[in-house]
Amino acid sequence: MNDWQPKILAILCTWCSYAGADLAGVSRIQYPPNIRVVKVPCSGRVDPLFIMKSLQSGYDGILVSGCHPGDCHYMSGNFVARRRFAVLKPLLEFIGIEPDRVQFSWVSAGEGERFAQVVTKVTEDVKKLGPAKRLVKQV
Amino acid sequence: MNIQQELRDAARKLLAEGGVDQIIGWSSGSLPMSSTPLFAATKEEADDLIFDATCGSNLTVYFTKDRRQIARDGKKSGVVVKGCDARSIVLNLKENQIKRDDVVIIGVPCDGIIDRSKVEDKTGGREVLEFSDNGKNISVKGRGFDIDIPRTEVLSDSCISCVHPDAGMSDIFIGEPRGEQKTKDQYLSVEQFEELSAEERWERTKQEYSKCIRCYACRNVCPSCYCNECFVDQNDPQWIGKTLDLSDTIIFHVIRNLHVAGRCVECGSCERACPMDIRLLLLNRKVAKEVAERFGMETGVDPDAKPAMSDFREGEKQDFIMG
Amino acid sequence: MIRLEKDGFKNFIEELIAEYAVFAPVMKDGKHMFGNISSVEDIDSSRLNTEMSPKEIFFPHSEVLFEYDEDGIRVADGEKKPIAVWGMRGCDARSLRMLDKVFGGDGERPDNIKFEDPYWERRYGDSLIFSVACNEPLSTCFCNWFDSGPHDSAGADIFVVDIGDAFLMDAVSGKGEEFLKGLSGSGKASEKDKKKAAVIAEEAVSLLGKKTDLGExxxxxxxxxxxxxxxxxxxxxxxxxxxxxxxxxxxxxxxxxxxxxxxxxxxxxxxxxxxxxxxxxxxxxxxxxxxxxxxxxxxxxxxxxxxxxxxxxxxxxxxxxxxxxxxxxxxxxxxxxxxxx
Structure with a gap:
């Protein structure tokens, strides 16, 4: 499985992390091409159902990224999101989903370099885990 | 005077003088070891009220969802609540599902609720025809058996680790409060499960939830689950499949758990309602543990506190965020 | 009427399994329900009624009607062997007859529309139902309200009474008769056996609650x-x-x-x-x-x-x-x- 490439869904808030990804691009910073990006208005928009659905439809990893605490364009969206993830992540681990499958980060619009690092780290982590099997729906 | 009589007297008085239209409580069920919700509108009906270890259903559910027909706006209802049920009332008041003026809260001290499926295990599936409870043991009789079982062995999981057996918020309290129960191992079952390997946890999860038949009894008896349209019932777009596909079933239960995160009072109604005896509460209790540890909150205990998931503190622990 | 010694039951089930996909009450994850059995040890008769009804054998909760991909549409194959159900209760055997009026081709409807559901028919059509009489009905049983009872044989192909040391089997349908003809290791039921069964039946009926007349x-x-x-x-x-x-x-x-x-x-x-x-x-x-x-x-x-x-x-x-x-x-x-x- 050496040439196996994971598929990773990156759900990015439009104000910070998506702009951070943009900056990484225009700065020509290299990062693994394994992510598929979905832009959301705010990390507070991310319903845990999005994450479960993505795992179900076969994504090997999921990255959710928003503005740093205190930087939210909508003042408190990422604080609310943080509470949600604080419960979702342990719960997913509790039922037996590998901890590294679903990851969260804060990346600002100025952190192109950091965005690349985050994506590299997530991709490496998921590569170590191998293809997702649990929760994947067979149709 | 015993609790039952005191309860009936209080209900009669409320109906006669308290301007209350109905008392929502329990009466004896049609089966041994069962109770059934009672909506008493007259003094005579109030005489059927009971409270014992079979009164498991959380009656707050009749204030929410389309069951608002029963406890609808402008109709004043008295409701009999155990400690956990009272927490549901507090939550629903905070979430504007109940108007304080529409409800008279009648608290009762709870010694724990009997889990029928645990009793069935003890009798080897033989039918219980007679049941009695002396506070320490229950005794069950049927054809060819007559056994005494220590209460602790047949109590609902939710009751074994219960901290708040008395109604925290009540207008009338019947009987002697039991006081807060200090159980050191409040989250013992969760901790034991956490110690298993990820593979083992996943196997157990699969085994447990493969029993689910998607009847939604867990959701429908839950007073915290009152969406007008549940996400599993949405079909445009349809979020999750409705077949017995295991991933769909697990997602339903995980998301339901997250929807009641910081809102679940751990009354155990879901678990007792489940026709397949799925140990549903384990996930709820995991979430409750996280909410307690991270946010220092317990649902429905502080009437002024916002539900955990609608609130935040800026400097909160964020160990799960990538460094 | 045939008498099958309990000693010969293991043999009987094995013979049945050779010819049929056999379903019987089993304990699965602590729940009593019907399951496909591979040996007589799988059968669990500790409870009178299974917690899930046997309709799921013939009408499963989730049934794939067909699958499709770029190569076309495929209808899933049915079971290779016909289905036999051991240990069904009289009420459940009758329920299948009711469902057959909906899904089966012979349903009598006032509008004379005939429709046969192929998925139902291929399972129920050539199935063999052994209904085992209830000797100790539960307090929740009210089959007597529907002019039936714990020893009602309606809906079964073969009606079975457990008389303690043996099973008495009686053919109810043509299919059942055919099957019993070829059954090895059994003898004819004696008059004494029949009397014993009648006593058991009477006792069972007496255990049921009072009947409510549903005429109106x-x-x-x-x-x-x-x-x-x-x-x-x-x-x-x-x-x-x-x-x-x-x-x-x-x-x-x-x-x-x-x-x-x-x-x-x-x-x-x-x-x-x-x-x-x-x-x-x-x-x-x-x-x-x-x-x-x-x-x-x-x-x-x-x-x-x-x-x-x-x-x-x-x-x-x-x-x-x-x-x-x-x-x-x-x-x-x-x-x-x-x-x-």
Whole structure:
């Protein structure tokens, strides 16, 4: 499985992390091409159902990224999101989903370099885990 | 005077003088070891009220969802609540599902609720025809058996680790409060499960939830689950499949758990309602543990506190965020 | 009537398994239900009624009707062997006859529409049902209300009575007769055996609760559609599907398409009139938006509409809905309330 490439869904808030990804691009910073990006208005928009659905439809990893605490364009969206993830992540681990499958980060619009690092780290982590099997729906 | 009589007297008085239209409580069920919700509108009906270890259903559910027909706006209802049920009332008041003026809260001290499926295990599936409870043991009789079982062995999981057996918020309290129960191992079952390997946890999860038949009894008896349209019932777009596909079933239960995160009072109604005896509460209790540890909150205990998931503190622990 | 010694039961089941896909009561994850067995040890007869009804053998919760991909459409194959069910109760055997009126080709309907459901037919059509008489009915049993009883053989191919040291078997249908002819290791039941069975049957009947006469039920219900009785009847119902899903006669279903990237399947799943979405229309309007309307539908379908269409109640009195209901909404009390109104 050496040439196996994971598929990773990156759900990015439009104000910070998506702009951070943009900056990484225009700065020509290299990062693994394994992510598929979905832009959301705010990390507070991310319903845990999005994450479960993505795992179900076969994504090997999921990255959710928003503005740093205190930087939210909508003042408190990422604080609310943080509470949600604080419960979702342990719960997913509790039922037996590998901890590294679903990851969260804060990346600002100025952190192109950091965005690349985050994506590299997530991709490496998921590569170590191998293809997702649990929760994947067979149709 | 015993609790039952005191309860009936209080209900009669409320109906006669308290301007209350109905008392929502329990009466004896049609089966041994069962109770059934009672909506008493007259003094005579109030005489059927009971409270014992079979009164498991959380009656707050009749204030929410389309069951608002029963406890609808402008109709004043008295409701009999155990400690956990009272927490549901507090939550629903905070979430504007109940108007304080529409409800008279009648608290009762709870010694724990009997889990029928645990009793069935003890009798080897033989039918219980007679049941009695002396506070320490229950005794069950049927054809060819007559056994005494220590209460602790047949109590609902939710009751074994219960901290708040008395109604925290009540207008009338019947009987002697039991006081807060200090159980050191409040989250013992969760901790034991956490110690298993990820593979083992996943196997157990699969085994447990493969029993689910998607009847939604867990959701429908839950007073915290009152969406007008549940996400599993949405079909445009349809979020999750409705077949017995295991991933769909697990997602339903995980998301339901997250929807009641910081809102679940751990009354155990879901678990007792489940026709397949799925140990549903384990996930709820995991979430409750996280909410307690991270946010220092317990649902429905502080009437002024916002539900955990609608609130935040800026400097909160964020160990799960990538460094 | 044939007598099969209990010593020979293992042999009997093995012979059955050789020819049939055999289903019998088993204990699966702590729940008593029907399962496909591979040996006599799998059978668990510790409880009288299985917690899930045997309708799921013939009408499973999720049934793939067909699958498709770029190469075309495929209908899943049926089971290779015909189905035999050991240990069904009389009520459940009768429930299959009722379902056969809906799904089978021979259903008698006033509108004379004949429809045969191939998925039902290929399982039920050549199945062999052994119904085992109930010697100790439960307090939730009310089969006597429907002019049946714990030793009713209706609906079975072969009717079995457990007389302690042996099983007495009697052919009820032609299929059953054929089977018993070829059965090895059995003898004829003696007069003494038959007497013993009769005594057991009498005792079993005496254990049932008092019968309620349902003669006027359909007529009563017809006049009650718009009456306020449904407010009180439905008050405690929380609208879950536990009763419908454990019911041996509830048969409403929904069709779901599950697809992904060029392939998919169409699945038939159980549905229940208790769910708000059951009648929700594309416009968003729901003709049965209230709980009482849905409870009324369930009662009406069982005790009125089905009677009009098929000449019998869509209920066998198995009592599963009573023992499973989270709020103890006892259908017997509902019927009594309707009759008393």
């Amino acid at each position: 039920l359909n007529d009563k219900l017809k006049g009650l559609f718009h009456k306020p009785i449904w407010d009180s009847v439905s008050a405690k119902c929380v609208n879950c599907g536990a009763c419908s899903f454990t019911c041996s006669t509830c048969h409403c279903f929904d069709i779901q398409d599950e697809s992904r990237k060029g392939r998919g399947k169409r699945v038939r799943i159980w549905d229940a009139c208790m769910f708000p979405i059951f009648t929700k229309e594309a416009s968003g309007h729901n003709p049965r938006s209230l709980s009482k309307e849905r409870v009324r539908q369930r009662v009406m379908h069982k005790y009125s509409y089905f009677v009009d269409n098929h000449g019998e109640f869509l209920c066998t009195g198995c009592g599963r809905c009573i023992s499973v209901c989270p709020v103890n909404l006892d259908i017997r009390e509902v019927i009594r309330e309707v009759l008393a109104s």
